[in-house]
Amino acid sequence: MAARPKSPHCRRLVLLCVLWAARWGAAAGQMRYSVPEESDQGAFVGNIAKDLGLEPVALAERGVRIVSRGRAQLFALSPRSGSLVTAGRIDREELCAQSAPCLLNFNILLEDTLNIYSVEVEITDINDNTPHFGVEELEIKISETTTPGFRIPLKSAHDEDIGGNSLQKYELSPNDHFSLEMRSAADANKHPELVLQRALDREQEAVHHLLLVASDGGDPIRSGTLRIRVTVLDANDNAPVFTQPEYHVSVPENVPVGTRILTVTATDADEGHNAEVAYFREKKPKETSEVFELKSTSGDIVITKNLDYEDVKYHEIDIEAQDGPGLLTRTKVMVTVLDVNDNAPEFYMTSVTSSVPEDAPPGTMIALFNVHDKDSGQNAFLQCSLPQDLPFKLERSVDNYYRLVTTKPLDREQISLYNISVTANDEGNPPLSSNAQVLLQVTDINDNPPAFLQTSYSAYIPENNLRGASIFSVMAHDPDSGDNAHVTYSLVEQTIQEAPLSSYVSINADTGVLYALSSFDYEQFRALHLWVAASDSGDPSLSSNVSLSLLVLDQNDNAPEILYPTLPTDGSTGVELAPRSAEPGYLVTKVVAVDRDSGQNAWLSYRLLKASEPGLFAVGVHTGEVRTARALQDRDALKQSLVVAVQDHGQPPLSTTVTLTVAVADSIPEVLADLDSIKAPADPDDSGLTLYLVVAVAVVSCVFLAFVIVLMALRVCHWHKSHLMPAAIGGMGAMPAAPFEAVDGVRAFLQMYSHEVSLTTDSRNSHLIFPQPNYADTLVSQQTCEKSDFLSASQSLLEGNGEETLPQVN
Incomplete structure (x- = not known):
C-alpha cells in the first residue's frame, strides 16, 4: 500500500514547530553559528538581533555586548545590522588543532535586564595548510636478499586541516622495484608503506631515488613531497618491533622537570649490527619546543619542561625504532596530564557600580561578575562569600555569574565608603x-537637618555698643555632604517694641555671626529674645531653629538726677529755713537723687562740696541729709550757700551737684531784716552800687509784704470755709510730701520732711514757729518729681533777693 502524501496543513504545522523550537532555543539562552576560518574582518557570523527578537537599533539602546574570558575578542557586534561579525582573522588550527568540531563559546549580555545568552560558534576548516613531512629526505637501507613483498614503513605526512581538506592520499614516483600501499593504524589514520615488488640487485643499482607525494582533498589540492633514498645492503631482513603497539601513561601536571615517565623498548630479530636499535622521536610540524626528551639508546622519556594541564591536557609522542642497517618501526606514546589544584579562582568584572545613593532600596545591584577556575573537576568547584557584617549579599546566576546586591538601606552618615x-x-x-575588591561610594541625600550644638544660647552685650560690631556667633552642623551640608543662617522675623527685629540685629548667612545694627540701651530694654534658623541647601531644604537670648549689660552712662530740691517753676530761687536755735544735728533739708543705671552704677553717695560757712553744715554720705554740724551763732550770716555733690559708684564714676540756700532766722520780719542787713564789703569806690542795692532790697521787701498779706487773707478764707481753725489767726498748712520712684526699677526710699510754718500774731510782732521735722519715706515716679513743687510756703516767702538763683543740675 502506497504512503499517503502529507497534506499542506501538516507541512505548515511541522514548519511552525521548527520555527518555534528555534526561537525557544534562542530565548533559552543558547545560540549556535558557524563561520569558516581565515574569514576577513567583519565577516557575517549570525543575526544576533533577529535571534534575540530585537530590532538592530535596540542593541545599543539595551547595552548588548559580548562577554568572554581568557582570550582575545574574536567577534564583534555590528550596531547597524545587528549581526555578529568577526573581529579579526581566525585560525582554526591555532585554536583547536586537530579537534573537530572547533567550537568557541562566549556570552551575550543585555545590560538593561542583565540577561546572559550563551553563544557557540563553530569554526569550519578551509584548505589553508599543505601536507608536510617531518624531514625532507628519508634514507632507507635494505638488504639485497629481501624478498619481494617486503614492507618498509615510510614517514607520514601531517596536514593540520581536517575533514576533506586533510591528507587524503600518497603517490609514489614510478619505478620498477617499489610500489606504495597504505596501512591502517590503531589511530584510524593511514600510513604509507614502501612495498618491494622485485628483488634488488646491488650490483646493478646500489641506490634507488624515489619521490613520495602526499596530497589533501582541498580545492585547490595542496601536496607535499618526501625524497626517499634507498640504499641496498646485504642480509638485514628484520625490522625492530616495539613491545606495545601504543603506550599510555598519566602524569600529574606538577611533576618535576627531569622525571622519567616511561621507557619504550623495541627488539630486532637480527643479530650483530643489524640488531642494534636506536630510538628517535618523530617531530611534528610547527612544534617549536619539546616538552619531553627521548633517550636514543635507552628509550627513556624524560620531562624537560613543566606541564600545564590548563594549556595541554594530552600529549602525543611519535617514536621510531631503527636498527643498524636502517630498518625502522614506530609506535605512539599517549601522555595524559592529570590536573592538580594549582590555579586560584579568577574574577572577571562584567559590570560594577562605583556609587549608590543612600536611599537605594534593598536588592539594588552593585556589581555583576564571573568567577572562573582554570582547573577541572573538584578543583574547579567554586563558592563565593562576603563578610557577614556588610549589608550586601551574593546571588548566583548561570555559568558562575554572581550579582552583588544590597540587603538593606544604606546610611552615608554612618559609613560613606565600602x-x-x-x-x-x-x-x-x-x-x-582569591579576592576581588569592589569600592562602593555611598552618595548623600538630604536626610539630616542642621543641628545646633546647644538647645539654646545666651550672650551678654554691653549697652552703648558700636553699631555693626559682632556680638555672638552660632554654628550648626549638618552630617550630610555637599550642598546638603551647606548651612545658611537667618533670623526668624519678629517684632520687638513695635519695631522689626531686623532693625536691631542681623546675621551673616554663611558664618552665623550676629551683628548689632543699633546701639542698645539698658534703660530701654534689658534682654532681646530671638530665634536663629539654620537651613541646608538640599532639595528639599531642611532646617532647624534655636533660641538666643541677648542680655544687655548696664554701663555707667547716666549721671545721678536730683529729685529734691527741684528747680522752682516761677523763676525764683528755693530757700531752706533753719532757726537760730537749731541744735547740732538739726535736719535742715535732704538732697534726694536717683540714678537710672542699675547695680553698682546706681549706688549713690553725697558729700558737701562747698559751703559759705565751712563747718556749719554736714551732709550724710548715704542719706543726703543736710544737718547742722554746730549750734548757730549770732555772727553767722543769714543766708548760707551750700554746694552738694552726688556721685555714683560706676567706672568711671559720674556726679551731679546742687546748690542749696539756707536762710537762718526765727521770724519772717527777722528774715526780711536780716536780708536787708546783708551788705557787701565796704569799698570807697562802691558807694553808688550800695545805694542801688538798698533801693532794690526795699522794693523787694514791699512786694514781699504785699504778697504775705494776700496769702494770709486767702488762708483765712480757706480755713473759715473748712472749719479747721476757729481762730482768726492765719497760718500755712503743711505741704504734702511727694512720693519718689527710682528710674528703671531702682527703688529708693527717700526720707522727706516738711516744714509746718505757722504765723502767729501778738500785740506787736509776728513770729515763725519751727516744729520738729516731719519725715516720710515715700516712693514716687520721675514724672511726679518733675511736676511737684517741693518748696514750702515759707521758702517762697523768703525769696527776696533777685541776685540769688537756684543752681542748675550738672
Missing part, C-alpha cells in the same frame, strides 16, 4: 582562594 571584599574558594586539596 571596600567590599568578595572571596572565591575552590574545593581542591589544599583549597585555593
